[in-house]
Every structure is written in C-alpha cells, then in structure tokens.
Amino acid sequence: xxxxxxxxxxxxxxxxxxxxxxxxxxxxxxxxxxxxxxxxxxxxxxxxxxxxxxxxxxxxxxxxxxxxxxxxxxxxxxxxxxxxxxxxxxxxxxxxxxxxxxxxxxxxxxxxxxxxxxxxxxxxxxxxxxxxxxxxxxxxxxxxxxxxxxxxxxxxxxxxxxxxxxxxxxxxxxxxxxxxxxxxxxxxxxxxxxxxxxxxxxxxxxxxxxxx
Numbered sequence: 001x002x003x004x005x006x007x008x009x010x011x012x013x014x015x016x017x018x019x020x021x022x023x024x025x026x027x028x029x030x031x032x033x034x035x036x037x038x039x040x041x042x043x044x045x046x047x048x049x050x051x052x053x054x055x056x057x058x059x060x061x062x063x064x065x066x067x068x069x070x071x072x073x074x075x076x077x078x079x080x081x082x083x084x085x086x087x088x089x090x091x092x093x094x095x096x097x098x099x100x101x102x103x104x105x106x107x108x109x110x111x112x113x114x115x116x117x118x119x120x121x122x123x124x125x126x127x128x129x130x131x132x133x134x135x136x137x138x139x140x141x142x143x144x145x146x147x148x149x150x151x152x153x154x155x156x157x158x159x160x161x162x163x164x165x166x167x168x169x170x171x172x173x174x175x176x177x178x179x180x181x182x183x184x185x186x187x188x189x190x191x192x193x194x195x196x197x198x199x200x201x202x203x204x205x206x207x208x209x210x211x212x
Contacts, residue, residue: 061206064138064194089125092147134198143189156189
C-alpha cells in the first residue's frame with residue numbers, strides 16, 4: 001500500500017515537471033507567431049502607404065504636362081521653337097542619348113554622366129510643391145534630329161487640314177452641307193517629360209507626346 005502511494009506521488013511529480021517546459025515552448029511559439037503577424041501587418045501598411053504616395057505623385061505629374069502644353073501654345077506663334085530655350089526647359093531636338101531619369105552614372109562612379117539629365121539644374125522648369133507635398137518639374141523636347149526650321153524629313157510631324165465651308169451653304173442647312181479642305185499645315189510633335197518627387201523618396205515620371 002505504501003509502495004503504491006509512493007509510486008503515485010513520483011508519477012504526479014514527474015508529470016508536473018514535464019508540463020512546465022511544454023508550457024514555455026508553447027509560449028515561445030505563440031510569441032514568435034505574434035511578432036511575425038505584427039511584422040506582416042506593418043509591412044502591408046508600409047506597402048499600401050507607398051502605393052498611395054506613388055499614385056499621388058503620378059497624378060501630380062499631370063500638372064507638369066499641362067503647364068508644358070500651355071507654354072508651347074503660348075510660345076509657338078513667336079517662332080522661337082526652332083532653337084533651344086534652356087531657361088524654359090525646352091530643347092529643339094529629341095536628344096535620344098539623354099537619360100531622362102537622371103540615374104545614369106559614368107563607369108568610374110565619379111558622378112553623373114554627361115548625358116544624364118540633371119533635374120536639379122537650370123535646364124528644367126520647376127513648378128514647386130503642391131498640397132500633397134509633391135515637387136513637379138518638366139522638360140520639353142521637339143522630336144527633331146536637329147534645331148532650325150521644322151523639316152518633315154528630319155522631324156516627327158503631323159499633317160493637318162483646315163476645313164472650309166461650301167460657298168453655297170446657307171441658313172439652317174449650313175452644318176449639313178459638304179465640306180472641303182482648303183489648306184494644310186505641318187505640325188511638330190513634342191515630348192513632355194514630367195518628374196514628380198514626393199514624400200518617402202517617391203519619384204514618378206510622366207510622359208506625353210503632343211502636336212502643336
């Protein structure tokens with residue numbers, strides 16, 4: 001009888017000793033799972049925030065494109081689009097070798113290469129910041145091989161026609177009369193590149209090609 005009681009007491013003590021390390025292992029596992037969950041939530045929040053800033057920066061790029069179009073429309077009648085106007089961020093050639101992202105570096109790593117556009121320099125137009133904290137800048141390139149008068153052989157151009165009303169059209173039926181082309185005009189294509197720098201080192205580039 002005493003031997004049986006002693007065996008039961010030893011078994012109970014052994015069981016109580018095993019439960020403690022098992023409980024500790026479970027607690028450690030739950031702690032690690034909780035930390036992993038928190039990190040996952042934080043990472044998702046950061047990614048979502050970065051995407052929101054990226055979209056905001058891209059939307060702000062439209063301001064740069066619209067400002068460039070307004071400048072082209074205002075300047076075109078003066079005939080000064082045949083030559084570079086660096087102070088207004090305008091270049092009469094396409095500059096195919098130019099890195100518009102400004103990320104190219106020379107082989108020796110000494111800094112920006114010669115054909116690396118400096119968005120902080122004087123050759124671009126900076127519009128300043130908007131309500132979202134985005135800094136907008138733009139540059140314009142005429143799609144031509146060389147500066148000078150517009151030449152359809154070396155420039156990307158668009159042929160447009162002006163419609164003239166039929167001389168016999170009168171009264172309410174005027175809009176239904178046949179129309180005829182009475183003149184043609186050659187228009188140049190211009191590439192507008194807008195760069196937006198936003199919060200959290202967000203950078204977006206927006207390009208548009210227009211004919212003026």
